[in-house]
Amino acid sequence: STVDADQLLERFLTGSVRQRRSLLATLGQAGTALLDLIPDRLDHLDATGDDWAAGHLIQLVLASGDTARQEALQARHPQGWLAVTSVAGLDYAPLQLHLMRQAFEEADRLTSEHLRQLAGAGAVRRGYVYYSEVATMPVTDLTSLDRLWTCYSQGRFGFSAQARLLLACQGQWERLWPRLGWKTDGTWTRYPGAFRWSIDAPEGHMPLINQLRGVRLMDALLQHPAIQARLE
Numbered sequence: 001s002t003v004d005a006d007q008l009l010e011r012f013l014t015g016s017v018r019q020r021r022s023l024l025a026t027l028g029q030a031g032t033a034l035l036d037l038i039p040d041r042l043d044h045l046d047a048t049g050d051d052w053a054a055g056h057l058i059q060l061v062l063a064s065g066d067t068a069r070q071e072a073l074q075a076r077h078p079q080g081w082l083a084v085t086s087v088a089g090l091d092y093a094p095l096q097l098h099l100m101r102q103a104f105e106e107a108d109r110l111t112s113e114h115l116r117q118l119a120g121a122g123a124v125r126r127g128y129v130y131y132s133e134v135a136t137m138p139v140t141d142l143t144s145l146d147r148l149w150t151c152y153s154q155g156r157f158g159f160s161a162q163a164r165l166l167l168a169c170q171g172q173w174e175r176l177w178p179r180l181g182w183k184t185d186g187t188w189t190r191y192p193g194a195f196r197w198s199i200d201a202p203e204g205h206m207p208l209i210n211q212l213r214g215v216r217l218m219d220a221l222l223q224h225p226a227i228q229a230r231l232e
């Protein structure tokens with residue numbers, strides 16, 4: 001019923017992260033009474049914050065298989081729901097729309113492109129970022145990219161998720177790779193086909209950073225003040 005759906009939704013939105021995670025399966029089975037409540041409820045959540053609950057609710061509606069409901073929600077947030085800003089003049093709406101739809105492979109490619117754009121014209125021309133260019137990337141933009149990935153992954157993806165895991169691995173990259181699902185039994189995961197482009201991928205699986213030219217680029221990104229500030 002609507003009352004039950006409303007109570008479930010409020011418990012999900014006000015509970016601790018642990019309580020919220022334990023409600024994910026129930027939410028997924030809640031049906032149309034819940035989906036009906038989501039669009040208006042989103043307007044009362046903080047789009048400038050960091051909370052992934054809203055991102056998950058959006059993904060529930062967009063994955064519901066009900067075209068009218070999906071289109072109505074997309075029409076209500078044509079630039080995406082989360083408020084993200086850029087001082088580099090980039091538009092993160094296409095990235096956000098991919099993430100909302102859980103089109104994670106497209107979102108990942110767009111994220112790499114944005115990193116090249118943030119690194120400057122040289123990086124765009126050469127097709128990859130030098131680790132030395134990371135320090136010049138604006139805090140605002142790297143924060144926006146990380147907030148987007150966090151919001152639409154139940155807090156599981158994004159550079160801050162990867163940085164937390166690296167800390168849990170005592171800074172040892174060889175321990176990190178298997179945890180991210182980037183290496184199994186000593187073999188690198190093959191790009192792009194062998195990566196898991198879904199919310200069920202291992203924590204920190206995305207965004208991908210190619211290790212072909214070494215770990216220094218990823219190290220610089222995870223050490224960037226924008227990301228370090230998000231480890232609380």
Ligand code: UYC
Pocket residue numbers: 112128182183188189190191208209210211212
């Ligand atoms: N690739 O293996 N990767 C590419 C990853 C490695 C290789 C792109 C990630 C190991 C080549 C992305 C992993 C390796 C190319 C990623 C991974 C390797 C390529 C798109 C697990 C061989 C094409 C381009 C760590 C043993 C040529 C980009 C090229 C592309 C990501 C090979 C996003 C996370 C060491 C030959 N791989 N890459 O760079 O130069 O964004 O791109 O990491």
